[in-house]
Amino acid sequence: MTRRQKNIMNTTLRYLVLIGVGTIMIYPMLWMLGASFKSSNNEIFSSIGIIPKKFSLQAYINGWQSTEYTFFTYLVNTYKIVLPKVVGTVLSATLTAYGFARFRFKGKKMFYAILLSTLFLPQVVLNIPQYLLFRNLGWLEPSLSYLPLIIPTFFACDTYFVFMLVQFLRGIPKELEEAAKIDGCNSLQTLWFIICPVLKPSIVSAALFQFMWSSNDFMGPLIYVKTVAKYPASLGLRLSMDADVGFEWNKILAMSIITLLPSLIVFFAAQKQFVEGVTAGSVKG
Amino acid sequence: MRRNKDVQISDAVLKRRGFRYFLKENTGFLYILPWLIGFLVFKLYPFGSSLYYSFTDYDLFKDIVSFIGFNNYTQILDTAKIRKAFEVTFRYVFMTVPLKLAFALFVAYILNFKIRGVNLFRTIYYIPSILGGSVAIAVLWKFLFQNNGLINQILSIFNIVGPNWLGDSKYSLFVVSLLRVWQFGSPMVIFLAALKSVPTDLYEAASIDGASKTRQFISVTIPLISPVIFYNLVTQLCQAFQEFNAPYIITDGGPLGSTTLISMLVYQNAFKTYQMGLASAISWLLFLIVMTLTIISFMSQKYWVYYSDDDGR
Numbered sequence: 001m002t003r004r005q006k007n008i009m010n011t012t013l014r015y016l017v018l019i020g021v022g023t024i025m026i027y028p029m030l031w032m033l034g035a036s037f038k039s040s041n042n043e044i045f046s047s048i049g050i051i052p053k054k055f056s057l058q059a060y061i062n063g064w065q066s067t068e069y070t071f072f073t074y075l076v077n078t079y080k081i082v083l084p085k086v087v088g089t090v091l092s093a094t095l096t097a098y099g100f101a102r103f104r105f106k107g108k109k110m111f112y113a114i115l116l117s118t119l120f121l122p123q124v125v126l127n128i129p130q131y132l133l134f135r136n137l138g139w140l141e142p143s144l145s146y147l148p149l150i151i152p153t154f155f156a157c158d159t160y161f162v163f164m165l166v167q168f169l170r171g172i173p174k175e176l177e178e179a180a181k182i183d184g185c186n187s188l189q190t191l192w193f194i195i196c197p198v199l200k201p202s203i204v205s206a207a208l209f210q211f212m213w214s215s216n217d218f219m220g221p222l223i224y225v226k227t228v229a230k231y232p233a234s235l236g237l238r239l240s241m242d243a244d245v246g247f248e249w250n251k252i253l254a255m256s257i258i259t260l261l262p263s264l265i266v267f268f269a270a271q272k273q274f275v276e277g278v279t280a281g282s283v284k285g
Numbered sequence: 286m287r288r289n290k291d292v293q294i295s296d297a298v299l300k301r302r303g304f305r306y307f308l309k310e311n312t313g314f315l316y317i318l319p320w321l322i323g324f325l326v327f328k329l330y331p332f333g334s335s336l337y338y339s340f341t342d343y344d345l346f347k348d349i350v351s352f353i354g355f356n357n358y359t360q361i362l363d364t365a366k367i368r369k370a371f372e373v374t375f376r377y378v379f380m381t382v383p384l385k386l387a388f389a390l391f392v393a394y395i396l397n398f399k400i401r402g403v404n405l406f407r408t409i410y411y412i413p414s415i416l417g418g419s420v421a422i423a424v425l426w427k428f429l430f431q432n433n434g435l436i437n438q439i440l441s442i443f444n445i446v447g448p449n450w451l452g453d454s455k456y457s458l459f460v461v462s463l464l465r466v467w468q469f470g471s472p473m474v475i476f477l478a479a480l481k482s483v484p485t486d487l488y489e490a491a492s493i494d495g496a497s498k499t500r501q502f503i504s505v506t507i508p509l510i511s512p513v514i515f516y517n518l519v520t521q522l523c524q525a526f527q528e529f530n531a532p533y534i535i536t537d538g539g540p541l542g543s544t545t546l547i548s549m550l551v552y553q554n555a556f557k558t559y560q561m562g563l564a565s566a567i568s569w570l571l572f573l574i575v576m577t578l579t580i581i582s583f584m585s586q587k588y589w590v591y592y593s594d595d596d597g598r
Contacts, residue, residue, distance in 0.1 A: 105313040
């Protein structure tokens with residue numbers, strides 16, 4: 001075999017592997033999408049084909065109102081939790097990262113070490129006392145039950161984002177800020193007029209990740225949200241599974257797709273930011 | 286007149302100096318203050334109090350909390366169900382993490398060759414991870430591994446009768462673990478970025494010296510991306526030990542407790558039967574295990590993680 005032939009063979013092999021892996025990634029989701037339009041369990045479990053015999057939206061209609069409230073309620077509830085969480089994270093993580101990356105103050109090294117170590121602190125160990133804390137604050141009342149999920153984000157409790165932004169900030173040269181300082185900007189103005197525009201892609205990236213993670217969050221709402229009227233989509237989906245006696249898969253899958261849809265749209269609209277965000281913390285540090 | 290005005294100004298400056306001076310010296314501290322408050326209230330205090338609760342018989346329905354020393358911990362060791370959950374968690378972690386990382390590195394390695402449509406492949410591989418812990422993805426997994434689900438239908442094409450994946454305690458944990466391996470996207474993206482940063486002249490030099498592709502991978506690639514391997518290892522370990530959603534949705538811990546992970550046990554004891562003391566003890570034991578492994582990983586760095594000198598510090 002010549003070198004050229006060997007090269008061609010290797011390249012072909014690589015593409016085959018990549019396409020194979022791609023199929024494993026995508027096919028299950030396509031099968032799920034197809035199944036949500038199929039008319040019965042029988043049809044779903046009788047072939048590996050995606051295309052239904054007859055497109056039916058019945059599963060979506062039935063699933064939408066399969067529980068006490070429609071899925072519309074659950075979706076609205078989800079964003080009542082997610083959007084404040086995103087705002088809180090962006091504000092608090094930016095301020096904290098700015099403080100760590102651009103100033104000297106007493107104990108900074110120690111505080112940063114603490115911040116990094118909390119990255120490895122398992123949430124499991126905090127859940128119980130946090131629950132008791134919020135219970136004492138009266139935040140378990142149905143009308144307040146989103147507060148335990150939202151308030152901590154305003155205090156930069158998702159430290160990963162602080163870490164991420166600090167990493168980005170370290171890569172940004174300080175000349176502009178110094179110029180701004182000479183022109184008489186105070187530190188807050190510098191942050192707003194100089195840093196934020198440069199840091200915007202990273203901030204967007206943090207916002208997107210928080211959006212995804214909070215939309216998908218299950219354990220948080222499971223612990224704190226006890227009234228069905230307040231359920232976010234993750235709990236609503238779980239409820240519709242439990243409520244479904246005959247286990248009509250098309251219905252459950254249809255609702256799964258509806259809960260995934262916003263996340264998928266956001267992902268496709270902003271893939272680049274996701275990829276940059278996920279590599280930020282690890283490669284530069 | 287003029288002199289008088291100057292005096293007034295400097296007086297005012299002096300008055301404000303204390304506060305200004307404080308601000309100037311501690312601006313950074315003020316910026317991190319929200320985080321610090323959050324850390325104290327939502328992290329440190331809960332962290333400490335859960336240790337305290339773990340030595341008590343705290344029960345949400347009882348008013349009196351009494352200190353019972355190591356009783357919760359001895360109860361953990363004495364209860365077969367809890368011991369089993371620890372065993373299952375270990376099996377789960379040591380199955381999921383190596384498989385996921387190996388797969389992520391393998392795919393990233395292939396993607397790093399001059400491949401057309403790298404971005405397309407990368408996007409496709411990343412989709413399952415971005416949907417992460419969502420309930421819907423766990424539902425999908427449950428669906429695929431039904432008796433007549435996609436997996437068994439594909440197996441039957443090859444004349445293999447697939448097992449009852451979710452109903453058989455031999456396979457159930459594997460199925461749960463496979464879901465997380467399938468979501469190899471984020472470590473892969475990180476590996477890929479690291480692979481791209483390996484200077485190509487190193488490979489050229491190695492191949493002039495007659496090193497084969499495998500040899501180059503082991504002697505050049507692995508050492509150079511070892512910081513990233515380390516990062517992925519630690520983050521994945523932390524995540525895997527806390528896995529909750531997948532077994533909760535897919536198998537609800539069954540059959541026969543074969544997928545009951547520690548975090549599920551903590552949840553049941555804390556929020557179903559409200560035995561806060563016992564649940565705290567279980568969570569602390571889990572924390573100690575995770576911490577020990579993290580510290581071991583950090584200490585092992587000097588034997589296998591290579592930090593180049595020109596990269597910052």
